[in-house]
Amino acid sequence: MEKLTPMMQQYLNIKEKYTDCILFFRLGDFYEMFFEDALEASKILEIALTGKSCGLEERAPMCGIPYHSYEGYLKKLIEAGKKVAICEQVEDPKEVKGIVKREVVRIVTPGTYIQEDTPNVSENNYILSVCYEDKKGFFSLCHLDVSTGELNLSLVNEFDFADIFYKISPIELIADGRFLTLLKSKEKQAVKIRMFVESKNICVNPANSVEGSMEEHFFDRSYLEANNLYQEEYEQVLFSFRNLLSYIEYTQKVAALNISKIKWVHYDNYLKLDYNSIKNLELLQSSLDKERRYSLYGILNRTKTAMGSRLLRSWIERPLKSRKDIDRRLDLVEEGLREYSLREDLIGLLDSVYDIERICAKLSYDTVTVRDMINLKESLYHLPALKETIRRSRQESLIDAFGDIDPLGDVYAILEEAIADHPTGTIKDGVIIREGYNEQLDELRMLETDAARILSNLELRERDRTGIKTLKIGYNKVFGYYIEVTKAAHKNVELPLEYIRKQTLANAERYINEELKELETKILSSKQKATQLQSELYAAVKREVSSCIHRMQKTASYLAELDAVLSLSSVAADNNYNRPSFNERRTMHIREGRHPVIEKLTEDGIFVPNDIDLKDERSFMIITGPNMGGKSTYMRQVALICLMAHMGSFVPAAFANIPILDAIFTRVGASDDLSRGQSTFMVEMNEVSYILEHASKNSLVILDEVGRGTSTYDGMSLAWSIIAHLCEKVGAFSLFSTHYHEITEIEKLYSSVVNYCVAVDEREDTVVFLRKVVRGKADKSYGIHVARLAKLPEEVIQNARFKLDELQASHSQKKGLGSQPLPSYFESPRESGARDKIIDKLAEVDIETTTPLEAMVLLMELKKMTE
Ligand code: ADP
Ligand code: MG
DSSP states (O other), X not given: OTTSOHHHHHHHXXXXXXXXXXXXXXXXXXXXXXXXXXXXXXXHHTOOOEEEOOSSSSOEEEEEEEGGGOHHHHHHHHHTTOOXXXXXXXXXXXXXXXXXXEEEEEEEOTTTOOOSSOOOOOSOOOEEEEEEETTTTEEEEEEEETXXXXXXXXXXXHHHHHHHHHHHOOSEEEEOHHHHHHSOHHHHHHSOOOEEEEGGGOOOOGGGOOTTOHHHHHTOHHHHHHTTOOOTTHHHHHHHHHHHHHHHHHHHSSOOTTTTEEEEOOGGGBOEEOHHHHHHTTSSSOTTTOOSTTSHHHHHOOOSXXXXXXXHHHHHHSOBOOHHHHHHHHHHHHHHHHOHHHHHHHHHHHTTOXXXXXXXXXXXXXXXXXXXXXXXXXXXHTHHXXXXXXXXXXXXXXXXXXXXXXXXXXXXXXXXXXXXXXXXXXXXXXXXXXXXXXXXXXXXXXXXXXXXXXXXXXXXXXXXXXXXXXXXXXXXXTTEEEEEEEHHHHHHOOOOXXXXXXXXXSSEEEEEOHHHHHHHHHHHHHHHHHXXXXXXXXXXXXXXXXXXXXXXXXXXXXXXXXXXXXXXXXXXXHHTOBOOEEESSOOEEEEEEOOTTHHHHOTTSOOOOEEEEEBTTBOEEEEEOOTTSSHHXXXXXXXXXXXXXXTTOOBSSSEEEEEOOSEEEEEEOGGGOTTSOSOHHHHHHHHHHHHHHHOOTTEEEEEESTTTTSOHHHHHHHHHHHHHHIIIIIOOEEEEEOSOGGGGGGGGTOTTEEEEEEEEEEETTEEEEEEEEEESOOOSOOHHHHHHHTTOOHHHHHHHHHHXXXXXXXXXXXXXXXXXXXXXXXXXXXXXXXXXXXXHHHHHOOGGGOOHHHHHHHHXXXXXXXX
């Protein structure tokens, strides 16, 4: 250590505290990385690895990036899953002798990274802090989007944890080390966690703690009560909340001013959507190509702001369960729909609004750029007009909801007054502060321009005086101002005596004289003063604007809601959606329903609408029919219409009257689900078991070809008993599609079951899909027909047909069941009752005390029971 240069010693002292980070060490205009960091970063960033003498024999490996364009490099490192500690010079190098003091000012991690230049970030990136209370059997969760300041607290029971975890899909996770081992590998895969932070490693040194620490704020009971945040459960999330806050303080080194939108999320208040439903219903992305365009979100999202698109997404993920809240949203959507020109005006205004939430975040972490400030100004400019437009409309709900939006005129005035309309350059070398804002600044700038004029006069005069037409006055960073004379010109002319040689180039000489020297001092000092003053003024503007962060956030959340509502209005208008209504009679009645995504994708542009009519006493629908008949589409469309209604959207149907549901469950049979690994059938059964356990009378259960992942008899029996269980024990609204047409027999056993099938028109050897769901059952599978449609060679088709006949014939012979294609396979409930009784009887027998005679009698009794 002693042998090292003082700077290297400083470096290592700092690095020691940040061993898990790549350290960006500020040296003049560069961030330098050394040793291991340099080796690692130069590979990731694809930049040259060099060396720096450090006092030891070998040079220290080094690589560096320019500080003014570090963003791209930082992003690359973060994406590679690294943490970066940014270490700045905290003193002005000009004012100190020796080594400048340096400090880490910020640690950037995947979850705390706020991206530049991504104006339309429609997804939230969450840091999640989890604590598991094993004794009480629940998880306390606290998740924060650093870039928007949205903080959510929740308590979640063990059953629901996995689904909620998927929904949050944190990018960074703070938890106990034990926790990761609890997460199954499947779950780990499904989320996008880039970084895991052991909660025990987070400790905030109280001495370092940030001024006005968030702790005091958030754990002060009176503050909490005043803000309606205090709840009995608060104590229970404290631990995970505290971990999260400490982590933010530790990484950001400033109190996060923008964390103000603290919310309790009671997942029970929302319609439950398990992970599979989000995936199977293709709510956020299509499952095949992961394209967002062909998902429900893709169809519904016409928002103009990033804030609106994030909110809309959360509406899809968390549909409402309260009729009052749903109706409020529907009212807003309806009003937006009703008045075309109002809607267009408002949408036009929203189009000019930038991501105010993110700008607030950057203000609070002091990473805001000049561009952001201009964007903020531009956004605020439109707010008074927006407010006025809403107030002038005659739409009551809209006025109620948004008429009181704070247009932030004062914040706009600050920005408008201070910031130039078209700023150029950076704070250091450009014009950011508007002319006329500050007299002293104007004067300094005048001096600068004045000097430029004097310089060009001087140049002309010297040309005249020396007779050298090519003489020019120039400037460079090292030598300052100079008079340049080419060597060629030099030969023929005697230069004035007061010219002092400064620098010799290959074909020119550079000089200076007294007058130029004086000018130089004047220009440089006014320039420096102007820069200094501009930075100060700009910092003051930032402070002033920052003091309004909470108001801006509030306005931002209004804008987000307005944007999301109007998006739903536009989609409803363009796609001919209608307002759904709700009932408490447990009837689900949809007329001419369509699938919101598939209707856009059909080749001929014709989508056949279908109805559904379920009642309390007839709530189970079995749907049979050939492959490609439209079963899956139909079932998903019912689920989507229900879901859209619960999120307060209009629906693709002529009419929809449905009950308030508590959950939507979907399961797609294994062979339809390609992305899963080996034990698909096991997964399928796991998920069905989850549904059977969690569904209630008020749930909607969609089972698409469940039981298909195993052999025919196996699968069929499972399907049968699953249906029986749902009918007897659960009573949920259920749609069950199957290509085992034998299953339709179950209609005779349960009054709640009704058979439907997708209609086909069978002509000669081919089928035409009519896409209509009608009463009745398919009486056979159409596999071979479909194969023909798929243009399998005719020979293969004929052979298959022949083989089918043969199989069916041999089957009937073996069982002696005449013409029936498959045996009546299932026992009636009476029979199964008998078996249960036999088993019960046997269980009662105590072998030790049973005499042989008693055993004989028992055997006879049992025999009788089987008859
Ligand atoms: P199944 O589940 O019965 O095999 P799908 O629901 O997957 O059938 O439907 C197959 C294809 O048929 C869909 O991709 C879609 O292109 C088309 N289709 C389904 N339903 C309709 C409909 N109602 N109107 C028009 N085309 C439809
Ligand atoms: Mg299907």
